[in-house]
Amino acid sequence: MEKSKSSIPGFENFPGREVKFKTPYTFLEARRKTDGAEGLWRIRNNLYDLEGFAKFHPGGEEWIRLTKGTDITEIFESHHLTDKAAKLLPKYLVREAASPRKLPITFETNGFFSTFKRRALDALKHVDFHRPSRKTNFIADFLVGTTVLLSLAVAYTQSYLIVVPAGIFLAWTTVIGHNYFHMRNTFRMYYFDLSTMSSKDWRITHAMSHHVYPNTLWDYEIYSFEPFLFWLPDPTKSTLSGVVSQLASPLIWALGFYEQAIKRYYSVFLEYKRFEFRDAVPFFLPMSMSLFAPSVLVAVKLWLLIILAGSFVFFMIGVNAAHHHPDIFHDGDIYRDDFDWGILELDAVRERTVIDDSDFLVLTNFGLHGLHHLLPTVDHCYLPLCEKAFKKTCKEFGISTEKFSQWELVKGQFKQIVQLEPQSKPELLSKEKFQKSACNLPFICISLFGNLISWQGFTIGLQVEAWRECGTIQLGLERRSVWLENFRKDQCYYYYYFHLGSFTAVGHGSP
Ligand SMILES: [Zn+2]
Ligand SMILES: [Zn+2]
Numbered sequence: 004m005e006k007s008k009s010s011i012p013g014f015e016n017f018p019g020r021e022v023k024f025k026t027p028y029t030f031l032e033a034r035r036k037t038d039g040a041e042g043l044w045r046i047r048n049n050l051y052d053l054e055g056f057a058k059f060h061p062g063g064e065e066w067i068r069l070t071k072g073t074d075i076t077e078i079f080e081s082h083h084l085t086d087k088a089a090k091l092l093p094k095y096l097v098r099e100a101a102s103p104r105k106l107p108i109t110f111e112t113n114g115f116f117s118t119f120k121r122r123a124l125d126a127l128k129h130v131d132f133h134r135p136s137r138k139t140n141f142i143a144d145f146l147v148g149t150t151v152l153l154s155l156a157v158a159y160t161q162s163y164l165i166v167v168p169a170g171i172f173l174a175w176t177t178v179i180g181h182n183y184f185h186m187r188n189t190f191r192m193y194y195f196d197l198s199t200m201s202s203k204d205w206r207i208t209h210a211m212s213h214h215v216y217p218n219t220l221w222d223y224e225i226y227s228f229e230p231f232l233f234w235l236p237d238p239t240k241s242t243l244s245g246v247v248s249q250l251a252s253p254l255i256w257a258l259g260f261y262e263q264a265i266k267r268y269y270s271v272f273l274e275y276k277r278f279e280f281r282d283a284v285p286f287f288l289p290m291s292m293s294l295f296a297p298s299v300l301v302a303v304k305l306w307l308l309i310i311l312a313g314s315f316v317f318f319m320i321g322v323n324a325a326h327h328h329p330d331i332f333h334d335g336d337i338y339r340d341d342f343d344w345g346i347l348e349l350d351a352v353r354e355r356t357v358i359d360d361s362d363f364l365v366l367t368n369f370g371l372h373g374l375h376h377l378l379p380t381v382d383h384c385y386l387p388l389c390e391k392a393f394k395k396t397c398k399e400f401g402i403s404t405e406k407f408s409q410w411e412l413v414k415g416q417f418k419q420i421v422q423l424e425p426q427s428k429p430e431l432l433s434k435e436k437f438q439k440s441a442c443n444l445p446f447i448c449i450s451l452f453g454n455l456i457s458w459q460g461f462t463i464g465l466q467v468e469a470w471r472e473c474g475t476i477q478l479g480l481e482r483r484s485v486w487l488e489n490f491r492k493d494q495c496y497y498y499y500y501f502h503l504g505s506f507t508a509v510g511h512g513s514p
Pocket of ligand 2: 181185209214375379
């Protein structure tokens with residue numbers, strides 16, 4: 004069940020998907036083979052030698068070391084809000100790259116992302132956004148302290164009941180640790196490592212893969228779950244396997260920390276061949292627990308249970324947070340014509356009601372996730388400062404800022420697992436493109452006839468679209484092969500789907 008063709012025009016398949024034992028290291032290795040960076044650092048079509056600069060990099064040497072031999076255009080643009088980094092670049096220029104860039108993503112000066120970035124920088128001018136906020140630090144320290152105390156209480160009382168809150172606090176500590184590994188090096192990023200997962204690995208799989216290419220073939224957080232959880236629409240996956248995945252989800256969430264711990268130490272010893280301070284951090288909890296438990300063995304057993312509970316909560320929060328819902332773009336769905344990087348981000352994410360209104364919930368639930376994708380290095384507590392700029396820019400570029408409730412996202416995530424068919428979302432097509440796809444009645448008759456005689460597993464639907472702005476009714480054609488159930492409300496139109504034999508009719512009406 005390997006999916007290898009992207010629906011984003013110009014997006015090439017990512018060879019990292021084909022590797023049997025997928026680790027963060029293999030993601031980078033695949034990038035080195037694919038990106039045409041010729042052993043250097045690639046930004047757009049230029050190659051730079053950042054070797055000498057690495058130890059002066061304000062974000063930390065690690066970012067530079069890990070990305071050697073890859074195309075860093077997207078991370079470079081999204082991680083540097085000011086033009087300071089861009090001004091330094093010419094000094095390190097080596098030559099032009101021999102091959103074209105593998106991805107068609109753009110950062111046009113007047114495009115969505117660059118416009119938003121300028122406004123965000125202005126909105127953040129009164130805070131030191133390069134450093135974590137005091138509020139975040141306080142909440143993080145409180146969470147890690149509570150996790151340690153609860154873990155010690157578990158060891159002392161050997162109470163399975165306390166394992167549950169210890170697991171919840173460990174999960175929250177891990178989520179807030181995510182705020183820190185995105186930023187320049189700070190000791191609080193190691194809070195993340197208490198989970199047994201690696202802050203270094205997540206800088207690769209989350210910051211360099213998921214954040215940059217969410218819900219696409221290049222997203223490690225998509226392909227590393229396959230085939231257990233398969234969110235991309237793919238007609239070759241079966242409904243049965245989707246249902247099994249739905250049922251097995253809680254088990255998959257609970258085993259996530261174990262799985263990542265195994266891969267982590269495999270990479271430490273066999274791939275990176277380097278044991279760092281952060282690789283000792285996961286042992287802090289079991290070691291301190293063993294001082295309070297009757298034996299080391301009992302302490303380890305109880306710690307493994309806390310890890311299990313923490314993993315369950317962490318992945319339950321993570322997979323249901325922002326990215327998976329049939330209304331959210333997944334590679335395979337028909338994509339729009341605009342390849343602006345910021346729009347690619349927002350098409351693959353949805354903000355949430357309630358959670359996004361509280362700093363504590365934002366920090367413990369991957370909240371304000373769209374804004375966080377656009378500004379990954381900005382402390383989550385500073386993101387609300389950019390909301391006005393975000394809404395204004397979205398409005399100008401016709402991007403929806405409609406939020407979902409958490410419950411809507413949970414339901415959507417489970418639905419997405421059994422999503423076989425690519426979706427065509429009219430909101431992703433420009434009005435001009437949609438109008439081009441609309442056609443007149445005689446053509447519909449011809450197509451219907453074609454469908455009736457060929458019966459080739461796909462159907463041609465009649466689509467009625469009402470544009471609110473012009474108030475005209477258009478008739479268009481749409482290829483669909485499944486019954487798209489129910490009724491969805493979008494920004495400015497409604498859709499109705501109904502089904503006659505293999506014939507699917509799609510209705511959209513403005514409210
Ligand atoms: Zn995300
Ligand atoms: Zn993130």
